[in-house]
Amino acid sequence: MELTAVLTIEQLNFNHPARALFRNFDLQLGTGVTWLRGENGAGKTTLLKLAGGALDAHGGSIRLDGIDIVQQPLAYRLQAFYCGGDLPQLPWLTVRELLDLHLSLYPATDAALLDAQVQALHLGGALEQPLTTLSLGQHKKVQLALALALPVRLLLIDEPFNGLDADAMACLRRQLADPARLARQCIVLTSHLEPELPLACTLQL
Numbered sequence: 724m725e726l727t728a729v730l731t732i733e734q735l736n737f738n739h740p741a742r743a744l745f746r747n748f749d750l751q752l753g754t755g756v757t758w759l760r761g762e763n764g765a766g767k768t769t770l771l772k773l774a775g776g777a778l779d780a781h782g783g784s785i786r787l788d789g790i791d792i793v794q795q796p797l798a799y800r801l802q803a804f805y806c807g808g809d810l811p812q813l814p815w816l817t818v819r820e821l822l823d824l825h826l827s828l829y830p831a832t833d834a835a836l837l838d839a840q841v842q843a844l845h846l847g848g849a850l851e852q853p854l855t856t857l858s859l860g861q862h863k864k865v866q867l868a869l870a871l872a873l874p875v876r877l878l879l880i881d882e883p884f885n886g887l888d889a890d891a892m893a894c895l896r897r898q899l900a901d902p903a904r905l906a907r908q909c910i911v912l913t914s915h916l917e918p919e920l921p922l923a924c925t926l927q928l
């Protein structure tokens with residue numbers, strides 16, 4: 724069956740100062756989960772950040788359902804979410820304030836759905852805490868609650884299972900295997916271990 728591309732990367736070029744990473748790199752991904760694999764330093768996080776708009780490419784194009792990341796940056800960002808391990812931006816906010824901020828940034832988000840994700844990940848008790856006081860696992864859960872609730876077409880998740888307790892891991896695995904989600908979203912995740920999910924594609928860097 725022919726792939727209907729959601730994410731299209733053409734002739735991508737990107738170097739870190741001391742490391743050439745992508746040279747004329749092409750990629751087309753459709754809906755469902757893509758497992759991005761590769762040894763440490765292969766460029767997995769960098770590729771997620773490029774596709775999420777957190778880094779600017781040095782050449783080539785990145786399009787999401789035909790929306791070009793350079794020509795229509797806001798339209799692109801409304802349809803993409805990068806869930807990484809970076810420590811929080813705006814560290815003076817509480818968890819609730821960060822979630823509310825995202826409800827404004829992504830106005831099509833269903834607030835009740837976001838609240839349901841917060842409850843499912845047992846974050847309800849942490850809502851009034853400043854982001855700086857969260858444990859690493861709680862920080863990861865806040866990012867994942869957003870990732871699972873925002874109505875984006877492209878979800879980029881760096882090492883989704885790292886640092887999660889058993890309940891949260893099962894909750895995440897259930898949702899990333901939900902056929903309705905897999906039919907509507909292009910999900911790219913990195914993992915050094917087999918993700919134990921139904922996969923649309925495996926990509927080795």
Ligand SMILES: Nc1ncnc2c1ncn2[C@@H]1O[C@H](COP(=O)(O)OP(=O)(O)OP(=O)(O)O)[C@@H](O)[C@H]1O
Pocket residue numbers: 739740741742744761762763764765766767768769770
């Ligand atoms: N800000 C930066 N400045 C300079 N070099 C960087 C920067 N970020 C990453 N690199 C380098 O780019 C390469 C790719 O890094 P990246 O984090 O994308 O790899 P990765 O495949 O995600 O690795 P891991 O499996 O260890 O998480 C590495 O060699 C890294 O040292």
